[in-house]
Amino acid sequence: MTRAPGSSGKLAVRLLIAAGLTGYILWKSHPREVLAAAAGADFRPMLWAVVLVLADRSLMAYRWIMLLCTIDRPALWPLMRIFFVSTFVGTFLPASVGADAVRAYGLSRLDVAGADAVSSVFMDRMLGVASLLLMALAGLVIARGLSSNVTILTALAAGGAACLFTLLLIFSERVSTAVAALLRSGPGRLADVGERLLAALRRYSAHHAALFNVLLSSVAVQIIRVVQAYFLGVGLGIAAPLEAYFAFVPIILLVMLLPVTFNGIGTSQAAFVWFFARAGVASGPAFALSVLFVALGIVGNLPGGLLYVFGRDVAVSGIAARPDAQR
DSSP states (O other), X not given: OOOOTTHXXXXXXXXXXXXXXXXXHHHHHOHHHHHHHHHTOOHHHHHHHHHHHHHHHHHHHHHHHHHHHTTOOOOHHHHXXXXXXXXXXXXXXXXXXXXXXXXXXXXXXXXXXXXXXXHHHHHHHXXXXXXXXXXXXXXXXXXXXXXXXXXXXXXHHHHHHHHHHHHHHHHOHHHHHHHHHHHHTSOHHHHHHHHHHHHHHHGGGGOHHHHHHHHHHHHHHHHHHHHHHHHHHHHTTOOOOHHHHXXXXXXXXXHHHSTXXXXXXXXXXXXXXXXXXXXXXXXXXXXXXXXXXXXXXXXXXXXXXXXXXXXXXXXXXXXXXXXXXXX
C-alpha cells in the first residue's frame, strides 16, 4: 500500500517538534541536574514499576480480547500473540494508534472480518480514552488549580468529544442513521467499508455488561500506570505524595495523546516538568521521571518483541515486509 501524499512531510514536522521540544525542556531542566537525578537513583522501587507494566499489558490484552470476542470468536492464543507483537511493532510506528493498526492487520490474517477487527480496536482505544478522562477529571478535583489551563482543557475537550461521538454512534439510532446516509453519499467502495464498520460498531450496543467490564479494566490500567510513575519517582528520590501522581499522571497521559509530536515524545517531558513543578519537584528529577516513564512503556513492549523474533506463524510477522500496510 502506498503512503498517503504529504504523510512523510507531516511525520518530519512531528519529529522536528518532538526533538525541538525535548531539547528545549532538557536545556531548561539543566542537563547536569537530570544526570545527577538519574545517577543517584535507587533501582529497587523501580523494579516494582517493571512488574506493574507487565500487569497492565496483560490487562490491556484482556480488555481487547473481551471486546473482540463479544462479536467474533477467534482462538485465544493467536489473539494474545497478535496483541503483544503489535505493541512491540507499534513502538516504531509514527502515530499513537500504530499498534492498533498493526493489531487490525494481524486479525485480518486470522480471517476475522475487517469491520469486526477495526471496530474492536477502535472500541478498545475509545474506552481507554474514556478511562483517562474519568481519571483526569478526578485529578482536577484533587488539583483544582489546573482546571483553567488551556492545554489541559484542550486535551479533555478532544477526548470527551471523541468519546461522546462514539457513544452516540453506537447507541443512538438517529445519529447512526445520519452517519450511514452521509457514508452512502461518498465514493462507492468507501461507503461500503464505512457502512460495514458502522454496523460492526452498532453490534456493541447489545453488550452493555461487556463494555462496562472493559471500561472498569481500562480504569484499572490507568491506576496501575499512576502507581508505576510513583515507584519511578520514589526511585529518583522525588518526595511528591501519591496524591500528586493521581492528580497529574492521567492528565499527562491525555496531553501525550495529542497528535503534535512522535509518540508523545517532547509533550511528555514538557508535561511532567510543568505539572510536577506544582508539587515542588525540581525540573531535573521531573525530566528524568518523564524519560523513565516513556522507557518503561518500551520495556512493557519487549515480550512482544520476543514473540516477534522467536514465535512461529505470528499473524503480524508480515508487517516487517509491508511497512505501509497499516496506513
